[in-house]
Each structure stands twice: as C-alpha cells, then as structure tokens.
Amino acid sequence: MDGTTPARPIAPELRAEIGDLYAEYADTLDCGEYERWPELFTERCFYAVIPRENHERGLPLATVRCESRAMLKDRVHAIRETQMYVPRWFRHVIAAPRLLAHVDGVVTTRTNYAVFETQPDQLTRVLNVGRYEDEIVRDEGRLRFRRKICVFDSILVPTSIVLPI
Amino acid sequence: MDGNTAAPAAAPAARTPWKAGDFSHVPYWIYRDQDIYAREQARIFAGPNWNYVALESEVPNPGDFKRSFVGDKPVIVTRGADGAINVLANRCAHRGVQLCQEHLGNAKEFVCPYHQWTYDLQGKLIGIPFRRGHKGNGGMPGDFDLGANGLPKLEVAVRHGVIFASFDRAVPSFEDFLGAKMLGYFDRVFDGRPLKVLGYSRQRIPSNWKLMMENIKDPYHASLLHVFLVTFGLFRMDQKSAVQMDDTGRHAVLVNRKGEQAANEATQEMRAFKADMKLADPTLLQPQREFPGDATVVMQTLWPNLIVQQQSNTLAMRQMVPRGPEAHDLLWTFFGYADDPPEMTERRLRQANLMGPAGFVSMDDSEVMMISQQGLDPYPDATAVIEMGGRDTVDADHTITEVALRAFYAHYRQVMEI
Numbered sequence: 142m143d144g145t146t147p148a149r150p151i152a153p154e155l156r157a158e159i160g161d162l163y164a165e166y167a168d169t170l171d172c173g174e175y176e177r178w179p180e181l182f183t184e185r186c187f188y189a190v191i192p193r194e195n196h197e198r199g200l201p202l203a204t205v206r207c208e209s210r211a212m213l214k215d216r217v218h219a220i221r222e223t224q225m226y227v228p229r230w231f232r233h234v235i236a237a238p239r240l241l242a243h244v245d246g247v248v249t250t251r252t253n254y255a256v257f258e259t260q261p262d263q264l265t266r267v268l269n270v271g272r273y274e275d276e277i278v279r280d281e282g283r284l285r286f287r288r289k290i291c292v293f294d295s296i297l298v299p300t301s302i303v304l305p306i
Numbered sequence: 307m308d309g310n311t312a313a314p315a316a317a318p319a320a321r322t323p324w325k326a327g328d329f330s331h332v333p334y335w336i337y338r339d340q341d342i343y344a345r346e347q348a349r350i351f352a353g354p355n356w357n358y359v360a361l362e363s364e365v366p367n368p369g370d371f372k373r374s375f376v377g378d379k380p381v382i383v384t385r386g387a388d389g390a391i392n393v394l395a396n397r398c399a400h401r402g403v404q405l406c407q408e409h410l411g412n413a414k415e416f417v418c419p420y421h422q423w424t425y426d427l428q429g430k431l432i433g434i435p436f437r438r439g440h441k442g443n444g445g446m447p448g449d450f451d452l453g454a455n456g457l458p459k460l461e462v463a464v465r466h467g468v469i470f471a472s473f474d475r476a477v478p479s480f481e482d483f484l485g486a487k488m489l490g491y492f493d494r495v496f497d498g499r500p501l502k503v504l505g506y507s508r509q510r511i512p513s514n515w516k517l518m519m520e521n522i523k524d525p526y527h528a529s530l531l532h533v534f535l536v537t538f539g540l541f542r543m544d545q546k547s548a549v550q551m552d553d554t555g556r557h558a559v560l561v562n563r564k565g566e567q568a569a570n571e572a573t574q575e576m577r578a579f580k581a582d583m584k585l586a587d588p589t590l591l592q593p594q595r596e597f598p599g600d601a602t603v604v605m606q607t608l609w610p611n612l613i614v615q616q617q618s619n620t621l622a623m624r625q626m627v628p629r630g631p632e633a634h635d636l637l638w639t640f641f642g643y644a645d646d647p648p649e650m651t652e653r654r655l656r657q658a659n660l661m662g663p664a665g666f667v668s669m670d671d672s673e674v675m676m677i678s679q680q681g682l683d684p685y686p687d688a689t690a691v692i693e694m695g696g697r698d699t700v701d702a703d704h705t706i707t708e709v710a711l712r713a714f715y716a717h718y719r720q721v722m723e724i
C-alpha cells in the first residue's frame with residue numbers, strides 16, 4: 142500500500158477512535174495487562190513480528206507468528222506460565238498512525254513505533270523499532286486489529302523479545 | 307592465511323590452573339579473558355576447521371554474493387562466473403576497508419569505495435585507478451603485482467547445498483572433518499534436495515560463544531528448563547534418546563523421539579511438566595514425520611561455529627559469530643526444501659514460533675545465556691561442574707548427561723593447549 146489518498150475520506154470521529162485504539166494497545170501492554178491484549182484483535186486475525194530484511198525480500202519467516210486470536214492467547218499463557226525470562230519493563234511509544242485507505246469497512250494504517258526495555262542492573266535500551274502495517278475493522282461494536290504486522294528495523298535483536306511488540 | 311597473530315601464552319599466571327585431563331570442571335576465566343578469546347580466534351576459527359558460512363541456495367546465480375563471518379572476521383561468499391563458490395576476506399587489500407556492506411546481492415565486481423580498487427568475483431585485483439599515474443606523476447611502482455594483491459581467499463567445501471570455509475590451507479576434507487557418524491546425521495537433513503530459505507533471524511546474546519555451544523550439547527537442561535519441550539513431549543528424558551560424538555569430541559548430536567503429554571514417574575521430577583496445559587490454537591504444533599527413522603528431533607553441533615536444528619518440522623542453521631569474550635551473535639537461517647508443498651512451508655513457519663529470539667523454547671536459552679555470563683563473569687577463578695552422567699566422554703543412550711560438554715572440552719583443551 143503506498144500513500145495514495147483514501148478511497149473514502151475518514152471521518153474525524155473515526156480518526157480519533159483509531160488514535161484511541163493505538164493508545165489502548167500501548168497502555169495495555171506497558172501496564173502488563175497481557176490478558177487484554179488478544180481482545181484488541183478479531184477472533185480470526187493475523188499478527189506477526191517480522192525482521193525488515195525478511196519482509197523486504199519477500200521471505201515469510203517471522204520472529205513471532207500468530208494466525209488467530211487463540212494463538213495470541215497462547216503467547217500470553219507462555220509469558221505468564223511457561224517461559225523463563227529476566228523480569229523487565231516494556232514501554233511502547235507509538236506515533237500518530239498514517240491512515241492509508243478506508244475500503245469496505247477496513248482501515249489500512251502504517252504507524253511508526255519504538256519499544257524500550259528496562260532490565261534490572263542495566264540501562265534502558267531500545268529493544269525494537271519499526272512500523273506497524275495494520276488493518277482495523279469494527280467488530281462487536283469496537284475497533285479491532287484484524288491484521289497487524291510489526292516490521293522491525295532493529296534486526297539484530299538484543300538477547301530476546303519476551304513481551305509483545 | 308589471514309591475520310593470524312601468534313597466540314599468546316595460555317592459562318594466565320594469575321588464574322586458577324585447570325587440572326590436566328580434567329574435562330568435568332571448567333574454569334570461568336575461559337569465558338571472559340581477552341587472551342583466551344584471541345587464542346580461540348587464531349587456533350579454532352582461523353585454524354584447520356570448516357566454518358559454516360552460507361547455503362548454496364542463497365547464492366544461486368553467477369555474481370550472487372552473501373556477507374558472512376568466519377569467527378569474528380567478515381567474509382564474502384560469491385558465486386563466480388564459472389558457477390563455483392568463492393569465500394573471500396571482506397577487506398580491501400589496499401587499506402583494509404570492508405568492501406561489501408550488503409547482506410545479499412548480485413555484483414559483477416567489488417569496488418572499494420575509498421580508492422576504487424576493484425576485484426572480480428574470485429577476489430582477484432583487476433583494477434587500480436591511476437595505477438600508471440597521471441602525466442608522469444605518481445602511480446604504483448612498476449613492479450607492483452596485481453596478482454599478489456587480491457582479496458585473501460579461503461578454502462571452500464560444499465556438501466549437499468551447504469557451504470563451509472577455512473582460513474587454513476591444511477584443513478582436512480569436509481568428510482574427514484565430520485567423520486562417518488556425524489556425516490550420517492548431516493546427510494539426514496541435507497540429503498541433496500535443493501533447499502529454500504524461509505528467512506533470517508539475528509540475535510546478539512551477551513554471553514561467551516561457548517555457552518551457546520554447551521547449551522545445544524546439554525540435553526539435561528531440556529527436561530527442566532523448557533516447559534514447552536517437556537509438556538508437549540518434544541524433547542524429554544523419558545523418551546528414547548541418544549547423545550553421540552565424533553572421535554575427537556568436537557561435534558555432537560542430541561537425538562530424541564516425540565512422546566506423549568502424560569504424567570509418569572519421570573515427569574514427577576520435572577517441575578516444567580504441565581499435565582493439563584493445552585494450546586488454545588493447537589495448529590501451532592502439528593508435526594509431520596519427514597525424515598527416515600523414528601527420531602523427531604536432532605540437534606547437531608558442528609565445531610566450531612554451527613548448530614543444525616531439526617526440531618519437528620522447523621529447520622535452521624544457527625551460525626555463531628563471537629563478538630569479544632562476552633557476547634556472540636546468533637544468526638539463524640530458517641529453511642525448507644524447494645519441493646515442499648505449501649502446507650509444509652506453513653507448518654515450518656508456524657513451528658518457527660518455538661525458535662529464535664522470541665521462541666517458546668529458544669527464548670529460555672538466550673535468557674539463560676545472559677544470566678550465566680552475568681553470574682560467572684565476576685568469578686573467573688571459580689569453576690563449573692560438568693559431572694552429570696559421569697566424568698567420561700563416551701556416547702550415551704539417554705539425556706541425563708553432560709557428556710558432550712566434556713568431550714567438547716577434551717578437544718578444546720587439546721587445540722588451545724590449555
């Protein structure tokens with residue numbers, strides 16, 4: 142999707158609601174309310190965290206690949222119950238979304254983000270920087286992501302990505 | 307031979323000595339001393355060993371190249387006009403500039419941006435601007451030999467689509483280097499079918515490279531650390547397994563067979579086992595048998611820089627690039643076969659969720675690498691205990707053993723003369 146004019150103008154109310162969705166996304170994760178994170182997606186959704194080098198070469202391998210809301214829940218379960226990781230804080234900083242298109246009830250956006258990570262005994266560092274390539278729909282009366290691809294520039298990952306981008 | 311400085315004296319005088327013949331204790335100074343690091347670069351990575359650098363399918367056409375590493379030294383893997391593979395030092399013969407900055411690409415020649423010295427795909431120096439000077443001024447000396455000033459070329463071995471390189475002319479054949487047993491396991495995944503790269507993953511892990519090698523030679527931890535492996539029976543001590551080494555001890559395989567998610571006497575000692583855990587979306591783990599025999603996971607460590615991963619249907623090369631004594635990069639190349647049906651590719655991509663920097667399994671390991679280094683680094687004179695399964699270095703038909711670590715250190719000490 143390039144930066145062409147939306148097929149239908151996006152109403153200011155919808156624009157504001159999309160802004161709220163991103164604010165909720167960042168706040169939910171950074172407050173550690175991981176159980177609420179899958180609720181920001183439609184039941185049938187696709188979420189991937191993919192290195193920019195793979196994305197640009199058309200290589201499909203993703204660092205995280207969830208093909209349904211249920212798979213997002215499995216990620217949350219892993220964070221809570223199964224994975225060993227050093228505790229840390231995440232901080233998402235999400236820029237204003239660029240709205241690329243609004244067709245058949247689907248808003249396509251492209252949005253810059255940065256995720257900072259703070260571990261005990263270490264200086265805060267940039268963990269992951271990139272852009273979200275998203276599709277947003279109205280579902281059960283609210284906006285949700287039906288597709289979210291986190292394309293990251295920071296392809297040399299410092300140690301691990303333990304929490305959702 | 308390229309830049310191998312004379313090795314410094316080993317076992318720094320101020321350090322706790324490492325008792326001769328003791329492979330079941332490892333002093334922590336080997337994970338953090340700079341002189342050990344330099345000695346490893348010279349003797350191991352630049353020594354008579356085959357370092358993994360690329361897959362042939364990454365450079366399918368003449369002129370294709372890939373940037374890679376041998377130890378911490380950057381190299382370029384090229385396919386020449388003749389179709390043959392070359393591995394060249396990524397360093398201009400003039401002033402040392404790193405010529406190639408792109409991960410993958412296609413080129414007719416390599417031109418150094420600094421003074422435009424130009425090399426062909428075999429590393430031969432083919433052009434120097436103002437070589438003859440200008441109007442009688444300057445120029446290179448008349449006896450300057452282009453032929454003697456190319457990019458240093460490494461020895462190359464290609465087997466079934468996998469490319470290895472060595473700075474040492476005295477390196478044995480790849481087949482002899484692996485030995486029959488390890489070659490058998492290598493050919494199990496690399497059976498000659500063309501490979502297809504699915505994508506890359508890269509991590510900088512703040513630990514010595516040997517801790518990563520040890521991790522994949524250690525089946526004991528798999529039943530304890532990894533809830534995912536244990537719960538879903540992907541790798542567990544109560545399943546039919548084997549730990550095997552080559553004659554030198556430098557290479558190893560861990561072999562396991564998938565079992566059931568059922569509690570038994572053995573799972574009682576595994577706190578990681580969760581009898582009632584279910585995936586909300588079980589399509590994540592629906593492995594399909596694709597290799598001969600009943601092994602469902604074979605993890606092979608090839609001295610000095612490669613892990614070949616076959617866990618269910620997720621296949622990857624994990625290349626280690628040491629970054630000083632206290633860090634290494636782990637470069638993952640996930641692949642399948644060119645003739646995979648789309649469902650198999652999907653399966654591989656889904657199962658890749660187990661691996662890499664956010665993997666349900668591998669994340670546990672990268673986190674452990676980090677806190678291992680943090681724990682041992684301030685205590686160089688203390689030692690690790692590697693006595694699980696005994697003090698010997700012979701193959702085992704179970705996983706409650708650290709034998710492959712002992713075998714690794716038996717070889718390591720011989721090569722390093724420490």
Ligand SMILES: [Fe+2]
Pocket residue numbers: 521527528531532667671
């Ligand atoms: Fe592990």
